[in-house]
Amino acid sequence: MLNSEPLWGIHWLGLGLVLIGLTLFFTAFYFRRQSKRLSNALSDLYALNQTVHQDSLDFLEHSWPILASLGCLKMEANIEWFGEKKCIFFGEKAQRLGKRVIFNIVREDMRFELKVILNRKAAEANSLSFLVIKTFVNILEQNLVLKHTEILTSQKRLERYQLFVQHEIKNIAQFIQLLSEQVNSIQADKDKIRLVERLNQTLPMMAQRAQTTILHMKQPLSKENESSELALQSVLKNVVDMYHLEAQIVGKSQVRLPEVLLTEMFKNVLGNFRDHALSERLIQIEVQNKPETKAVQIKIYCKRDKHQDEMHAERLFEPFWTTSESGMGLGLFLARELLKQMNGQIQFEQQQEYFGFLVELPLNP
Template identity: 55%
Template sequence: MDLVTLKESLDFIDLVPVDIKLTLVHWGWLALVVFGLFLFGLVFYIRFKSTRLGSAISRLYAINQEVEQDALNFFYQAWPVLESVGGVQIQANIEWFGERRKVTLGAKRKISGRRAHFKVFREDMSFEILLFLTRKAAGPESLSSLVVKTFINILEQDLVVKEAEILTSQKRLERYQMYVQHEIKNIAQFIQLLSDQVKQVPNDIGKIRLVDRLHDSLPVMAKRARKTVQHMQNPITEMYESSYIDIRSIIQEVVAMYGLDSKIKGSASVNLSRPLLLEVFKNILGNFNDHPSSKEPVQIVINSAANGEMVQVEIIGQLYGLQNAMVSERLFEPFWTTSESGMGLGLFLARELLKQFDGQISFEQSIKEFKFLVTLPGLVS
C-alpha cells in the first residue's frame, strides 16, 4: 500500500460518525465476551461429562468388586449405572448351567430409542443382551458408549474368572481322587501286613500281644476306611448296566436313606442303570435334607406317558413365603452353595448324569411351592 492509498483510508475512517465507531467497538467487545462464555461453557460441559463418565466407570468396577466378580450379581446391580448414562431398557436371555431366564430391566413400556446387541458367553454361561439407549447416548463417539463397553468387558472378564474357578475346582477334585486312591492303597497294605503278622504268630501269647496292638491301631484304620468309602464312586461299568427298574422303589430307597417325610404317588418302570438313577435321586432329594424349606412332607408324583415314551417325576416342596431364597439360575451351577458343609455339586451332577441317557431336569417355582421335574426315557423310547 502506497502513502496515497493509506491517506485515503484514514480520511474515510475520519468520515465515520463517532457514535457508529462506539457502537462497533461495543459490539466487538460483546462478541468477544460471548465467544469467551461459549468457550468456558464448552470446557465446563466437557469436564462435567468426563467427570460423569469417570464416575460411572469407577462405579461399575466398584460394583464388580463388591459382588466378588460374580457375573450374575454384577449384571443386575450394574443397571442403575447404565440407566444414569442414557440406558432406557435392557432385555437379556441368560443361560446359566442349563437354566434359562428372560430378564427385563428399566422401562416397562414399548421402547422407541436406539438399541445395541451384545452376546457374551463361556461354556455353560451366556448373556444375550439387547440394550435400548436414548438417541443421544447411542452415538458411537458418545461418552455413554464407553460406559456400555466397560460394562460388557467386565461381564466377559467375570465369565472368564468363573470358568477358571471351575477348572481349578475340578483339578482339586482330581487331586482329592488321588488322595482317596492313596488311602485305599494304605488300607490294603495294612490288611496285607496284618495277614502276614497273623501267619507268623508262634503261640497263644503272641496272639494276645497282636490283639493288644490291634486294639490301638484298628480303630484308626477303620475310621480312615469309613471316610474313604463315603467318598468313593461306583465303577463306571456298574453305572451303565441297564435293567428294568421300578422308579417308585428307587425313590423309596433314597427317601428312607435320608429319613425324609414324603408322600409318593404313582409308579412307572424304566430300562436304565439302577446305580445311575440312584445317584440322580440321591443328589436331588439330598437337597431337601440339607435345605429343608418347611415341615410339610415332600410331594413326589410319578407319571408315565400314555405312549410309554417317557416317565416324569415331580418332586415338590413348599416355600411358605421363602421363594426369594430359591435362586433358580444358581441351582445347577457347580460349586455354588448356601450350605457350609456342601460342595454345590448335587444338582449339577444330577443334570450331568441324566444327560448320559437323554434324561432332563428342570426347576419351577410359584409363590407357595417349588418343584424339580425329572424326565426319563420310557420303555418304548
Template identity: 50%
Template sequence: MTSVEIASAVLGTAILLSSAVLGLLYIRKIRNLSLALSELHSLNHKLEHDSINFFRKAWPILNSIGVSQLAAKIRWFGEDKQILLGESTECKCTQEFKQLEYGQMAFDVILRLPKKVLREGSMENLVLQTFFNILEQDMILKEEQVTSTQKRLERYQMFVQHEIKNIAQFINLLSTQVERIEEDKDKIRLADRLKKTLPAMAQRAQKTIQTMKDPSLSQEKEATFDVSEVLNEVVHMYDLPCKVLGSAEVTMRQELVLEIFKNVLGNFRDHNVGNDLTVYVADNAQPNMVEIQVQNRNIPGVTLLPERMFEPFWTTSESGLGLGLFLARELLKQVSGEIKFQQGSQHFGFILSLPKMQA
C-alpha cells in the first residue's frame, strides 16, 4: 500500500470517526432537549399550575438551553414584583421581550439568549415556546377560578331572592290556614303538619340568613358611624390582642366595612401572626379619605410574599381558602377605596383607605 493510499485510508477513518462523534453529540443534544420539554410539564404539574413558582423554578431548564438571563416585572392582583435570574454575560446574545396579561395578572419578560434559541423550528426554540405556553395556560386557569368565584356570588344572590320568596309564600299560606281554623281537631292536624314542615323551613331560613351576610349582596342602607367601633367589634369577635388607636367617621354601608375588616384582621388570626397588632385610624391623612394602618411586628423566620397577598385561592393557612384579602380588595373597590401591603424594618401590615362617604 502506497503512502497516498495509507493517508487516504487514515483520512477516511478520521472522517467516519468525526461523523460518528458528531452524530452522538447530536443525539445527546436532542435527548437533552426532549428531556427539558418533559421536565417543564412535570415541574408545572408538581407545582400545581402555580404561575409564579413555575416561572422561578423553570430557570435551570431555560438556562440549560442557552438563556443567560431572565428578568421580569410581575403585576399580580394589585402588587408588583421584580425577578432577575442569571447573569448578563459577554456572549453574543440578543434580547427578547415577551408580555403575558390576563385579568389582574401580567408578566413583562426580558430574556438574554443566543440567536439560535430564537431560530424558528429549532429544539431550543420549542423548549422556550413550551415554557411560555405553560405559563400562559396557568394564568388562564387562575383567571377562570376568579371568574368562577364571581359567578358563584351572583348565583348566591339569585338563591337569596328565590328563598325569600319561598319563605314569604309559606308564611302567607300558614297565616291563611290559621285564620280559617275553628275546630280543635283542625288545630291539632295543623300543629302535626307544622312539626314536620317547620324544621326544614327554619333550616332554609337560617341558610338564607347566612348567605345574606355577604355584604356584596346586601341592600343595607348607608349610615354614619365610627370606623374604630367596627374595628373593635372585629377585634373582640376574633379575640385578637390588638389596640385600636384613633377614630374617624364615615358614611356608607356598615356591614360592608365590617366584612372588609373581618377579612383583613382574620388573615392575621388564620396565620397565627397577629400577636402584636396595632391599628391606627387617621381622619385627615388624605383629602376626604380615612386611612387605617394595621401593623404587626416582623416575626423572625416568617417569609412574607407581598406579590401573592391578594391572589385568590393562594394561602399558607391550613384553615383558609385564600380569599380573605382578595375579597377585602374587591369590596373596597365597590366604594372607591383601596388596600396595600407594607413592610418596614420593624413592622408589616396593611394600609386601607376608605372614602368618608360611599361612592
C-alpha cells in the first residue's frame, strides 16, 4: 500500500503536465487563429480600398461583409455628400442586443455618422475585432482627406492658371507700350522699315497669345458680382436656346441677382441634360414664388425611361464624378458653388416617372 502512493503521485503529476500542455497548446492555437483572422481582415480592408480606388462611398458599401465577420451586428450610416443626404442600413433589421458605438467622420462637404452595434467581444476596446473596426474608420477618414486634397489641388491649378492669364496680360500690355514708344521715337525711313520687318516676326506670336488670353476675359471681373433686376424666364430661355434643348417654361419671377453668376449656374444645370443625351426629351421648367420664405423655386425635370436605373443622388454633386463620356464631373458641383454665392441651394429629385433638380433662389438676397 505504501509503495502505491508514489505511483499515484507520479500519475497525477503526469496528468497535470498533460493538461497544462493541452491548455498551452489550445491557447497558442486560439491566439494564432485570432492573429491570422486579424491579418486577413486588415488585408481584405486595404485590398478593398485599392479595388475601389479610395472611393469612400464604394468602400463603405462593400466593406460590410468584412465587418460582419468581426462581430458587427448592425450599422447605420448617415451620409452627407456634397449637399446630398443618404442613409444606409447594414445587417439585420430586427433589434439585436449589443453595444452601440458611434463614429463621426467629417471633412468639409463630406460627413459620415456611423452607428455600429457590436457584440460583447468586439465591443472590448482591446479586442482584435475592435482594432480592425478602428482601422476601417481610419481608412474611411483617409479617403475623405484624399478627396479633399484632390479638390484643393484642382483649385490651386485654377489659381495658377488665373495667375498665368494675368501674367500674359501684363506681357501684352508691356509689348504695346514698348511698341508705342518705338513708333513715336522713329523718324528715319530706314528705321521705320526695320520696325515693320521686326513686327512681321513678333506680332503673329503676340496676337496668338492675346487671342488665347482674351477668350477667357470677355466679361470683366467687376461685373460678375453686380446684381440687377432679372426676369428668370428670360435667363432660362437664353440658356435653353444656347444648348438647343426642347423645354417648356411655365411661371414668371423677378429676382435681383448677378446675371453672370445666374446664367453660369443654369448653364451647368441644363448642360447636364445635354451631356447625358437628354436634349431631345421635353424638359419641364416650372418657376414659382414662395413669399413665405422670400424665395423662388425653379423645378427642372424630364421624363425618365421605364428601364432606366435609379440615379445615385449622392454622387451628382461630387466633383470629378461623371457617367458622361464628354463631361468632367464639375458642372453640378460648380452650380452648387455658384448658388452658395447667391444664397441659393439645389437638390436632386427623382420619382418613378420623372427626375430633375429643384433650385431655390432668394427674392431679396
